[in-house]
Amino acid sequence: MPVSLHRRSRRFTAVGVFAVLALAGVLRFWALGRPGSLVFDEIYYVRDAITQLAHGFPTVWPDDDTLMGLPFTDEPSFAVHPPLGKWVIALGLAVFGDGTGWGWRAGGALVGVATVGLTMVLAWRVSRSTAVSLIAGLVLAVDGVHVVLSRVGLLDGVLTFFVVAGALCMWRDHEWVVDRRAFSRLGPPVLWARPWLIAAAALFGAAAAVKWSGLYPLAAFLLLTAARDTIVRVVAAREARRTLGLTVDLSRHRHASTAVALSRSALQAVATGLIALPTALVVYVTSWAGWICTAGGWGRADGPWPLALWQYHVDMxxxxxxLSAPHPYQAHPLTWPLGLRPTAMYRETLETGLTSVVSPLPNLIVTWGGVAALALLAWWVCRALIHPARIVRHRQLAGAGAYAAAFVVVGYLSGWLPWVLTLSRSAVFQFYAVVLTPFSAIALALVIGVICRRRGTRDEVSGRRIAVGIFLAGAVLLAVLFFPVWAGVPVPEWFWRWHLWLPGWA
Structure with a gap:
C-alpha cells in the first residue's frame, strides 16, 4: 500500500473511532443527572456503593426512601451480589459526591463508553476489517438496552464491560496459539505458557465479582477453547501424516496419530482449566478485600475470614x-433476544404535565438485525463443522471465518442460555440481556461486512452498500427518536405513548 494511502486509511480509522466513541459518550453522559432520585434497583446498589466506600462493606439505610438525604448506619447489610460492581459505582461517587445522579451514574457511563471501544477492538481482531469494527461500535453505541444500562447505577453494564474484555483476551489467546503454531505436528504434550488466557481468566473473575453470572462466559469460552485446541491438534496430526507420507499402513497411522492428538487435547483441556480457574478465583476473592480487611461486615465475625466468606456465599x-416473588416487569429469557418485555425503571408525571421516563426500550433495527445475524453465523458454524480444518486455518479467520463466527455465537449464548435453563427464579428481567448486546453488535457487523464484500457488478456492489448505509442511518435515527425515553427527558404523554410499539412495552 502506498504511504499516502496508508496514512489516509489511518486517518479515516482514527476519525471513525473518535466519531463512534463521541456518539456513545453523548448518548451516555448527556443529562446523566436526570432524574435526581434513585431509579429501580439503584436503591440497592447505589446505597451499597456509598456505604461500601465509607466502611469497606455495605451497611443499612434507615428506610427505602428514593432520595439520598438520609444518613446511613454502621449496621452491616446483607448484600446479595459481590462488591466489585459497587466499587465501580463508588468511583463516580468519589469524584462527584452523592448529591447528584452524576455521582452514582458516572462510573457506569464511563464503563459503557469503554465497552463500545472494546467491542470495536474485538470486532477488528475477529475480522481484521476497519469497516466491521466501526459498524460494531456504532451499532452498540445506539443500542437502547446498552445506552440505558450505562446511564443507571446498576451492575449489569459493569458486568458487560468485564465480559467483553475477557472475551477479547480469549480471542488474543486464540491468535497467540495459532500464530505460533503451538500445536503444529501434534505440538508439545501440554502448553502452559498462555499469558492471554491468564488475562482472560482474571477479567472473567472480575466479571463474577460483579455478578455471579460472569462465570457463565468463562465456562463457555473454556469449553470453546478446549474444542478448538482439539481440532487444531487433530488437523495438525493429519497434515503431519500427509507431509511425512505416512501412507503405507494408513489405518494404523491414522488411529495412532489421532489417538495421540486426542489424548494430548484432553491433557491440554485439564491444563487450561488449571491455568484459568485458580486465576479467576484469586481475582474474585481479592474483590472482597474491603470485607476481609475490616471487622464489621455481614457475617465477618463468624470465625476465620475464609470460613466466614464461604458461609456468606452459602447464604447468598x-x-x-x-427468589421467586413475582414482578410486573419480569421477562422470560426466551423473550430477551427480541426485547419483548423491557423493564420500565422510572416514570413520573411532572407538575408541568410532562412525563419523564427511563425505560430500556430496544432499538429494533439493532436488536432484531442482531438476532438475524446471529442465526446466520450459527448456520455458518454448523456448515463449517463438516470440514473442521476450515475452523482453525489462520487464513480463514481473516474474513470472519468459522471460528470467529463460533466465538461470537458462543459469547452471545453464554449470557443467555444459562438463564433459559434456570428454572428456580422467576424474577428475571429484560435488562439482564445487556451482556448480549456487544456480541449481537459484532455479529451484525460481520454479516454486513460479508454483504459488502460479496462480488458482483459495480451496480450490485453499490446497491448493497447504499442499502447498508440506509440500514445504519435508520438505526441512528431510531436512537435519536428514542433517546428521550431512555434518558428521562420530560416529554408529552402522547410522545411517550407513541414509543410503545409492542404490546409488552406498555
Missing part, C-alpha cells in the same frame, strides 16, 4: 435460588 446462594 440460598437467597438467589429461592
Amino acid at each position: 446462594f440460598a437467597w438467589h435460588s429461592t
Whole structure:
C-alpha cells in the first residue's frame, strides 16, 4: 500500500473511532443527572456503593426512601451480589459526591463508553476489517438496552464491560496459539505458557465479582477453547501424516496419530482449566478485600475470614435460588433476544404535565438485525463443522471465518442460555440481556461486512452498500427518536405513548 494511502486509511480509522466513541459518550453522559432520585434497583446498589466506600462493606439505610438525604448506619447489610460492581459505582461517587445522579451514574457511563471501544477492538481482531469494527461500535453505541444500562447505577453494564474484555483476551489467546503454531505436528504434550488466557481468566473473575453470572462466559469460552485446541491438534496430526507420507499402513497411522492428538487435547483441556480457574478465583476473592480487611461486615465475625466468606456465599446462594416473588416487569429469557418485555425503571408525571421516563426500550433495527445475524453465523458454524480444518486455518479467520463466527455465537449464548435453563427464579428481567448486546453488535457487523464484500457488478456492489448505509442511518435515527425515553427527558404523554410499539412495552 502506498504511504499516502496508508496514512489516509489511518486517518479515516482514527476519525471513525473518535466519531463512534463521541456518539456513545453523548448518548451516555448527556443529562446523566436526570432524574435526581434513585431509579429501580439503584436503591440497592447505589446505597451499597456509598456505604461500601465509607466502611469497606455495605451497611443499612434507615428506610427505602428514593432520595439520598438520609444518613446511613454502621449496621452491616446483607448484600446479595459481590462488591466489585459497587466499587465501580463508588468511583463516580468519589469524584462527584452523592448529591447528584452524576455521582452514582458516572462510573457506569464511563464503563459503557469503554465497552463500545472494546467491542470495536474485538470486532477488528475477529475480522481484521476497519469497516466491521466501526459498524460494531456504532451499532452498540445506539443500542437502547446498552445506552440505558450505562446511564443507571446498576451492575449489569459493569458486568458487560468485564465480559467483553475477557472475551477479547480469549480471542488474543486464540491468535497467540495459532500464530505460533503451538500445536503444529501434534505440538508439545501440554502448553502452559498462555499469558492471554491468564488475562482472560482474571477479567472473567472480575466479571463474577460483579455478578455471579460472569462465570457463565468463562465456562463457555473454556469449553470453546478446549474444542478448538482439539481440532487444531487433530488437523495438525493429519497434515503431519500427509507431509511425512505416512501412507503405507494408513489405518494404523491414522488411529495412532489421532489417538495421540486426542489424548494430548484432553491433557491440554485439564491444563487450561488449571491455568484459568485458580486465576479467576484469586481475582474474585481479592474483590472482597474491603470485607476481609475490616471487622464489621455481614457475617465477618463468624470465625476465620475464609470460613466466614464461604458461609456468606452459602447464604447468598440460598437467597438467589429461592427468589421467586413475582414482578410486573419480569421477562422470560426466551423473550430477551427480541426485547419483548423491557423493564420500565422510572416514570413520573411532572407538575408541568410532562412525563419523564427511563425505560430500556430496544432499538429494533439493532436488536432484531442482531438476532438475524446471529442465526446466520450459527448456520455458518454448523456448515463449517463438516470440514473442521476450515475452523482453525489462520487464513480463514481473516474474513470472519468459522471460528470467529463460533466465538461470537458462543459469547452471545453464554449470557443467555444459562438463564433459559434456570428454572428456580422467576424474577428475571429484560435488562439482564445487556451482556448480549456487544456480541449481537459484532455479529451484525460481520454479516454486513460479508454483504459488502460479496462480488458482483459495480451496480450490485453499490446497491448493497447504499442499502447498508440506509440500514445504519435508520438505526441512528431510531436512537435519536428514542433517546428521550431512555434518558428521562420530560416529554408529552402522547410522545411517550407513541414509543410503545409492542404490546409488552406498555
